[in-house]
Amino acid sequence: MPKITYVAVDGTARTVDVPSGTSVMRGAVFNDVDGIVAQCAGNAQCATCHVYVDDTTLDRLEPARPDEDDLLDFTACPRRPGSRLSCQLTVTEALDGLIVHLPERQK
């Protein structure tokens, strides 16, 4: 199963198995990783599932679709090059080893 690493603001990292087909957001919620709010349940409506994808793993991702791109202009913490909405990142084998950094706040 693909492994995803979530790094909290204080630097603590947690690596969990996330089944292919679910989202990076679900992986966090399901494994009780703090720092993702996901108010709209993964519907690309709320931007409270913002993550910063680590530079070293950024190239594994498809670019954001237009609605995700729009939402990324409205995150609580500043948008950076690695900014993505974790609910829009579907886990596949290709994402094994993905590292995401959690922002300071989501709302």
Add this chain to the structure above:
Amino acid sequence: MTAETDAQPASVVIVGAGQGGYQTAASLRDHGYRGRVTLISAEDALPYERPPLSKAYLKSDGHAKGEEELWLRPATYYVRQSIDLVGGTVTRIDPAARTVRLGDGSTYDYGHLVLATGARPRTLDVPGAELRGVHTLRTARDAAALRASLAAARCAVVVGAGFIGLEFAAVARESGCAVTVVEALERPLARAVSVRTAEHVTRLHRREGAQLLFGQRVVALHGDRHGGVAAVELADGLRLPADLVLIGVGVAPRTELAAAAGLPVGDGITVDARLLTGDPHISAIGDCAAFPQVRSGKRLRLESVQNAVGHARLVAERLTGAPRAHYDELPWFWSDQYSTTVQIAGHDDGHDTEMVLGDDPDAFSVLLFRGEDLRAVESVNRTGDHLAARRLLDNGGQVRPGDVAAPGFSLKGHLASLGGGTAAAVGRAMS
């Protein structure tokens, strides 16, 4: 209100562990509340989110989705946060003794009580409404039953062209089922969106092969020999064949506990601008609460995730000594049908001017003004507009019809021109 009733009660009991109840418990802990938190759930499930129930969760593509895909948090969260999840139905509130009683006879003391009881689907008062294959949709269990029915259905009838009925209709069409939607009024979503948006929704469903009948009332449901539904009879005598019927005629707020405790209720449990009921030790939030809208002075009862979450946060802040003067968050809502997203920012309580942005018939926004005042924005496949509208409306709606009429106007551009385009400034509108 005395400080004693508002800040840091020794314990908080929350009735109902849906979107609002869960959020109250979570926000109390986020704000450092150390007292006892008891979250009482009539449903045999961890707190979960309802929006997917009429959308992705209904689809049986690939793998059958389990309830855990709906969870707001896993079980470990409640243990870690010392939130006592109690299964059971509260049957009585004793406001004098400050206790609640559950169906099994157990009682819980409260310093503060939060009613987050939600709403229940209205049913149809016609013969045959109890036949097998006739569904309502509110809970994960309802959705699982509906999904199983849908997998075997060939023709579905949806009664009521509200959001839940239309979202189900879209999923049913996508799974190859014939669909007829019967609506008593002359258009879909009549209480929720403008005529222009409603007309687009009608076109969308017809284009996808659903039949939509307006101004039609259902008078009876007829069964087959085995007790399953077989046909829906309309007032004009027309009989629609159906092996699945979804009743989507709205919900009724669950006010009965509050009423029995002597609290004022109307269409919802009556609360003040700080979401307190007539009893200073009892709040009510979410779908079950009728609150005064500060901007209009009118009493509102909204059914949305934003509203339940917003209410919950305000109550948690009040109980941890950071009270806000009143609840005044901007309502917003979304609905997914086929690959179309309809998004609403603000609350339209009567408009006189509609202005449209966008030339694409399948992607536009409708700006609803009363006089010079922007009341609400409906966006069809225009998420950027919706987000900018949320920000603009949250800041008092600094858009005039004259601005919109100017060449090259866009909501995002307008927002930026007001100096409001920065991410940090937007945060409040998004939460």
